[in-house]
Amino acid sequence: MSEHEELLAELRALRGYVTELEESGMELIPLDIAEPPPEMAESVVVPIAAESEPVYAPAPVTEPEGLDSIRLEMGECHRCQLGDGRTNLVFGVGNPRARVVFVGEAPGHDEDLQGEPFVGEAGQILNRVITRMGLDRQEVYICNVIKCRPPGNRNPQPTEIEQCQPFLLRQLRAIAPEAIVALGTFAAQTLLNTKEPISKLRGSFHDYCGIPLMPTFHPSYLLHNRKNTDLFWLVWDDMVQVLKKLGLPVPDVQRKGR
Numbered sequence: 132m133s134e135h136e137e138l139l140a141e142l143r144a145l146r147g148y149v150t151e152l153e154e155s156g157m158e159l160i161p162l163d164i165a166e167p168p169p170e171m172a173e174s175v176v177v178p179i180a181a182e183s184e185p186v187y188a189p190a191p192v193t194e195p196e197g198l199d200s201i202r203l204e205m206g207e208c209h210r211c212q213l214g215d216g217r218t219n220l221v222f223g224v225g226n227p228r229a230r231v232v233f234v235g236e237a238p239g240h241d242e243d244l245q246g247e248p249f250v251g252e253a254g255q256i257l258n259r260v261i262t263r264m265g266l267d268r269q270e271v272y273i274c275n276v277i278k279c280r281p282p283g284n285r286n287p288q289p290t291e292i293e294q295c296q297p298f299l300l301r302q303l304r305a306i307a308p309e310a311i312v313a314l315g316t317f318a319a320q321t322l323l324n325t326k327e328p329i330s331k332l333r334g335s336f337h338d339y340c341g342i343p344l345m346p347t348f349h350p351s352y353l354l355h356n357r358k359n360t361d362l363f364w365l366v367w368d369d370m371v372q373v374l375k376k377l378g379l380p381v382p383d384v385q386r387k388g389r
C-alpha cells in the first residue's frame with residue numbers, strides 16, 4: 132500500500148469512529164476517553180457538533196450612548212433659566228456619525244423658532260462654507276454650546292454654560308468626530324476654557340477632550356463684515372486644515388480680490 136493509500140485508509144477509519152460516537156449522542160471527544168482505532172497514532176479532541184453552544188457567553192459589550200437617548204434625557208429642559216424663554220430647544224442636526232462637527236454659540240431668533248441650528252442668514256453662510264469644502268449639511272453635524280436662545284441674543288451666563296455644556300460633551304462623545312470646528316469667540320473660548328481672542332486661537336488645532344478642534348470666525352461675523360473678503364479666506368484657510376486632517380481632498384478655489 133502506498134503512503135497516500137495508507138493516509139486515506141486512516142482518514143476513513145477516523146471518520147467511521149467519529150460517526151459512531153456522534154450517533155451514540157456524544158458531542159465532544161475528550162482526550163482522556165478517546166480511544167481511536169489502532170491505526171491512529173495519536174488521539175485528538177474533535178468537536179463533532181460544529182454549532183454547539185459555547186460554554187461561556189461573551190462579556191456584554193457596552194453600547195456607546197446615542198444622540199437620541201441624550202435628547203430624551205434632556206426632555207423639556209429647565210435646568211437653567213433659558214428654558215423659560217425659549218420657543219424650541221435646539222439640540223443639533225446632521226449625521227450622528229459625522230466626521231466633523233460644527234459648534235456655535237447659542238440659537239438665535241430663527242433657530243429658536245424652527246428648532247434647528249444655523250438656519251438664518253448666518254446659517255446660509257455656514258452652508259456655503261460646508262459646500263465649498265465639498266461636503267453637505269446632512270454629512271456633518273451642527274449644534275451649539277447652549278441649546279436655548281438667550282433673551283435678546285445676550286451672551287450666555289456662566290451658570291447657563293455650566294448646566295448646558297455637559298450635554299454638548301455627551302453629544303460629541305456619542306458622535307466621536309475626527310475634528311470639531313468651533314464657530315466664533317464664545318464657542319472657542321468656552322470649549323477651550325480660555326480668554327484668548329478668536330483671532331489668536333484660529334489658524335491652528337487645539338485639543339478638546341482628545342479631539343482636534345479648529346476655532347474659526349463665526350458666520351455672523353462674516354455676515355456683518357461681508358465686504359472684508361480677507362475674513363472669508365481666513366475661514367477657508369482654517370477649513371483647508373480641517374479637510375487635510377480628515378484626509379479629504381481640498382477643492383481648488385480661486386481667490387479673487389486678493
Ligand code: SF4
Pocket residue numbers: 205208209210211212213214215220277278279291294295
Ligand atoms: S440652555 Fe441648556 S440647560 Fe438651559 S434650559 Fe436650555 S437645554 Fe436646559
